[in-house]
Amino acid sequence: MxxxxxxxLRKLLKDHSGLDLSADKQYLIESRLLPLARKCGxxxxxxxxxKVRGGSSSHIAQVVEAMTTxxxxxxxxxxPFDHFRDTMMPExxxxxxxxxxxxxxxxxxxxxxxxxxxxxxxxxxxxxxxGWRVEIVATDLSQEVLEKSxxxxxxxxxxxxxxxxxxxxxxxxxxxxxxxxxxxxxAMVQHRQLNLLHDxxxxxxxxxxxxxxVLIYFDQDTKINxxxxxxxxxxxxxxxxLGAAETVVGLTDTFKPVPERRGLYRPNAARAAAAGAVMPRxxxxxAGR
Amino acid sequence: xxxxxVVDDSSVVRKIARRILEGLAFTVIxxxxxxxxxxxxxxxxxxxxxxxxxxxxxxxxxxLIELRRMPGGDVPKVVFCTTENGIDHISRxxxxxxxxxxxKPFDKDIVAAKFQExxxxxxxxxxxx
Ligand SMILES: C[S@@+](CC[C@H](N)C(=O)[O-])C[C@H]1O[C@@H](n2cnc3c(N)ncnc32)[C@H](O)[C@@H]1O
Numbered sequence: 001m002x003x004x005x006x007x008x009l010r011k012l013l014k015d016h017s018g019l020d021l022s023a024d025k026q027y028l029i030e031s032r033l034l035p036l037a038r039k040c041g042x043x044x045x046x047x048x049x050x051k052v053r054g055g056s057s058s059h060i061a062q063v064v065e066a067m068t069t070x071x072x073x074x075x076x077x078x079x080p081f082d083h084f085r086d087t088m089m090p091e092x093x094x095x096x097x098x099x100x101x102x103x104x105x106x107x108x109x110x111x112x113x114x115x116x117x118x119x120x121x122x123x124x125x126x127x128x129x130x131g132w133r134v135e136i137v138a139t140d141l142s143q144e145v146l147e148k149s150x151x152x153x154x155x156x157x158x159x160x161x162x163x164x165x166x167x168x169x170x171x172x173x174x175x176x177x178x179x180x181x182x183x184x185x186x187a188m189v190q191h192r193q194l195n196l197l198h199d200x201x202x203x204x205x206x207x208x209x210x211x212x213x214v215l216i217y218f219d220q221d222t223k224i225n226x227x228x229x230x231x232x233x234x235x236x237x238x239x240x241x242l243g244a245a246e247t248v249v250g251l252t253d254t255f256k257p258v259p260e261r262r263g264l265y266r267p268n269a270a271r272a273a274a275a276g277a278v279m280p281r282x283x284x285x286x287a288g289r
Numbered sequence: 290x291x292x293x294x295v296v297d298d299s300s301v302v303r304k305i306a307r308r309i310l311e312g313l314a315f316t317v318i319x320x321x322x323x324x325x326x327x328x329x330x331x332x333x334x335x336x337x338x339x340x341x342x343x344x345x346x347x348x349x350x351x352x353l354i355e356l357r358r359m360p361g362g363d364v365p366k367v368v369f370c371t372t373e374n375g376i377d378h379i380s381r382x383x384x385x386x387x388x389x390x391x392x393k394p395f396d397k398d399i400v401a402a403k404f405q406e407x408x409x410x411x412x413x414x415x416x417x418x
Contacts, residue, residue, distance in 0.1 A: 078405075156374065156392050160399045164406050165379065165390040174376045 001026055005049045009063070012052065016064045017141055018197050018218040029067070036066045065142045069217070072110040074163035075117045080212070080241050080263050085121050087261055088239050092207050093128055095237055101133040105206045107196060107230075108214035109138030112149030112189070113158070116181050118210070119188045120167055137203060139194035150191050152181030196226055200233070207235050212243035212263075220251060227252045231267050240265040291409060292316045292333070296326040296349065297341040297370070306339055306370070309397045313410060323347030327355055334361045337409055339400075340387075342371035342378065350385065357386045366407040370395060 001009075006026050013019040021028070030045060037048040040059065051059040075081050092102050106115040115138040122134055140146050159168055159179045172179040194200055196214065209230055215223050231254035234240055240255055242248070242263055248255045255265040293315040295306045300321075307317045318335060320326035324347040326338070338356070342349040349369065356362040369382050370391040379390050389403045404410040 157399070160392065160395075161402050166383065169376060169379055169383065 001030060001045055001049075005046070008053065009049065012060070013064060013067055014219075016060065016197075017068065017195070018222045019064075019067055020217060020219040020222070032066045033063065036062055061143075065144060068142050068145075070110045070142065070145050072113045072213070073158065073161040074113045074167075076114065076162060076212070077244055077263075078162075080210070081117060081121055083241070083261050083264050084118065084208070085125070087258075087264070088208055089121075089125060089128075091237070096132075096207070100131055101135075102129075102208070103135045103204070103206045104137070104208045105203065105210065105233075106136065106138040107194075107209060107211040109140050109146075109149055109191075110142075111145045112138065112152060112181075113154075113162070114138075114210060114212065115149070115189045116152065116171075116185060117162075119185045120171055122188070123171070123185065134188060136189045137192065137206075138189050139192045139200075139203075141193070141195050143193055146191050146193055149189075150186075152186050153178050154180075197222070200229065203233065205235055205238075206233055207238045208241070209234050209239070210241045212241060212246070214243075215246050216243065224251050228254055231255060234267050236267055236269060238267065240267075290314060290316050291336040292318060293337040293339055294318045294320060294326060294329055294335040294365075295339045296320045296323065296344070296352065297339075298322055298344040299341075302341070302370075306400075309400050310339070312397065313401060313404065323349060323352030323355070326352050327359075330356060330359060330362065330365075335365050337404065337407070338365050338367045339370050339391075340367055342369060342373045342382075350382065353382070353385050353387060366404075366409055368403055368407065 006029065009029055010021050013021060033045050033048060037044050040048065040062070042048050042051070048059065048063070052063055096102060104118060106118070109115045115136050118136055122129060138149055140149070156177055156179070159172065168179065171182055171185055173182055211230065215226065218226070227248055230240060242265065244263060247257070248265055249257065253268055256268045258264040258266055291314070293310050295303050295310070295317055297303050297306065298321050303319050303321075307319065310317050315337070318329055320329050322344040327347070329335070340349040340352065347355075349371065353367055356365065356367070366388045367386065368389040368391060369387050370393060371378070372393045374392040382390055388407045391399055391403055401410060
């Protein structure tokens with residue numbers, strides 16, 4: 001790939017998905033785009049770049065999707081799901097006892113392992129949640145991973161990474177070499193295509209936001225911008241959960257870390273008021289939820 | 290150091306399992322069928338058993354029943370590792386006191402994940418995306 005083509009693609013990716021590639025990642029682009037070029041029936045990367053430079057929106061979308069990293073697995077890193085069960089949900093159960101509803105957002109849900117892990121956790125506490133309205137909204141930039149997430153079908157390899165065997169038996173149905181999440185669990189998760197770079201206020205307010213292992217690909221300004229917009233969507237007594245290599249510290253004070261709960265953050269009340277954040281519930285109501 | 294008894298009639302599988310488990314800092318003992326495994330457990334109870342299902346002399350399921358009846362036999366974490374991948378086999382194993390279940394083919398990531406699940410391995414460093 002010529003250096004100008006590389007620079008062109010780098011900028012395109014940054015603008016479209018936030019992906020911030022350093023100057024030496026040509027091999028990465030090449031290894032991902034060559035299979036795509038073939039799939040599109042093109043002779044190679046130069047032809048693909050020509051299409052993209054020509055403004056073909058379908059080729060642009062495919063290039064952007066091909067460059068996303070979709071790696072995920074059930075109960076990834078485990079600890080956040082323990083916090084979910086032992087810290088976040090008990091608080092929400094108390095705080096929302098009158099309203100009896102909880103809204104959770106997986107802001108980079110990928111192929112569904114994260115939202116379904118949360119759905120399983122919620123099922124395990126179904127006695128406490130009897131009569132509650134429970135919503136999990138899973139969004140991702142990539143249409144392809146969303147389709148897989150909706151179908152909820154996983155290979156034998158995928159269901160053996162992080163998923164306890166009892167959960168597999170309880171919540172999946174086997175069909176040949178594959179395992180499908182049962183319909184009841186699938187019905188708990190709504191799917192939407194969403195680019196975190198764009199406005200997402202229309203989703204309404206959430207009690208808990210999981211935004212894990214996506215911001216690491218973005219530059220500082222993009223991260224700050226997204227944190228500030230997340231802060232407007234999370235309830236004042238809600239939670240934000242980040243990936244193990246991510247933090248707000250040093251970037252923004254709209255969220256503050258929860259002591260002794262790695263990866264867990266809460267909106268910073270004082271700061272939110274100063275920034276003139278709208279009352280989340282009111283905003284959600286106005287958005288016609 | 291924790292010990293793991295690997296029970297499989299295939300010497301190739303035992304060798305692969307040994308390499309993976311030693312990489313995870315286990316001391317490995319091998320047995321080629323359920324009966325030999327019972328003998329090994331009489332000598333010393335391992336911390337874990339990685340257990341094939343179909344084997345000559347005594348199969349993995351029979352071994353599990355026998356193990357759980359032995360004095361101290363409730364201690365080892367038993368992880369099946371078999372080509373019997375049907376939900377009926379999995380349920381039977383769990384009801385008989387198996388702790389985890391690996392469907393072959395397996396690799397190091399799966400073994401590590403399952404041994405973490407039964408509490409024999411500390412959580413490793415969080416995954417990078
Ligand atoms: C590594 S996965 C993380 C999945 C899951 N949250 C986890 O931690 O296991 C990152 C996901 O972020 C998505 N993504 C990348 N850029 C995005 C953007 N600008 N807006 C929304 N999603 C994006 C990718 O498509 C990918 O599925």
